[in-house]
Amino acid sequence: MLKDVLVPINRAGYPFIAIFAVVTALLFMWWDPAGLVGVVLTAWCVYFFRDPDRTTPDAENLVICPADGVVQSVVQAVPPPELELGTEPMTRVAVFMNVFNVHVNRVPMSGVITAKHYRPGKFFNASLDKASEFNERMSLKVKTEKGVEIAFVQIAGLVARRILCYVDVGRAVEAGERFGLIRFGSRVDIFLPNGVQPLVIEGQTTIAGETVIADIDRSGEPLKGEAR
Numbered sequence: 001m002l003k004d005v006l007v008p009i010n011r012a013g014y015p016f017i018a019i020f021a022v023v024t025a026l027l028f029m030w031w032d033p034a035g036l037v038g039v040v041l042t043a044w045c046v047y048f049f050r051d052p053d054r055t056t057p058d059a060e061n062l063v064i065c066p067a068d069g070v071v072q073s074v075v076q077a078v079p080p081p082e083l084e085l086g087t088e089p090m091t092r093v094a095v096f097m098n099v100f101n102v103h104v105n106r107v108p109m110s111g112v113i114t115a116k117h118y119r120p121g122k123f124f125n126a127s128l129d130k131a132s133e134f135n136e137r138m139s140l141k142v143k144t145e146k147g148v149e150i151a152f153v154q155i156a157g158l159v160a161r162r163i164l165c166y167v168d169v170g171r172a173v174e175a176g177e178r179f180g181l182i183r184f185g186s187r188v189d190i191f192l193p194n195g196v197q198p199l200v201i202e203g204q205t206t207i208a209g210e211t212v213i214a215d216i217d218r219s220g221e222p223l224k225g226e227a228r
Contacts, residue, residue: 013049054209056176065211067188069097082117106209115141151191176209
């Protein structure tokens, strides 16, 4: 049980946790009830930046979910032009992260990072479809040994104001490896190769580094499901 609670904290969270702690101390000096509110907020900040280990399926044909959250949509959409994947729509799986999800993002497939592009933008609610086009984003593309290309995009949201990405073009990466983080609520889009059907459905909860988004060797009809 302690293992589930006492998880590692991502280093990007240390400055924020320190700020929350200092403000909490000042609040206690001013008024004890306000200090107690500060304690709760500091605990939430620590919780937000948790960075637990994950067990990633070891199969080169699987696309692994890069984010914790909920599958917001599975639609056909044109990938970001900066990734040079053409102008034809591809299957896009959008995963929305709220402020209580783990926000550390993970690589969907093993390979080499062949494209990385940051674009500033607006801060619409990440649950809106237009967020993919207009919001601040970091677009990446990984190419596997078999030549399969997977695009994945970190998108800032209404509260998020900082996208962190730790990998650069030419870097060899492993599926499930940590590659970045988005602070305080956001979204990650995954663009699947043509003909590949997703193995997740709208409304499904995902776990970064563990949930299988798709099998590139599987074609056929998309999965269907219902709330039960």
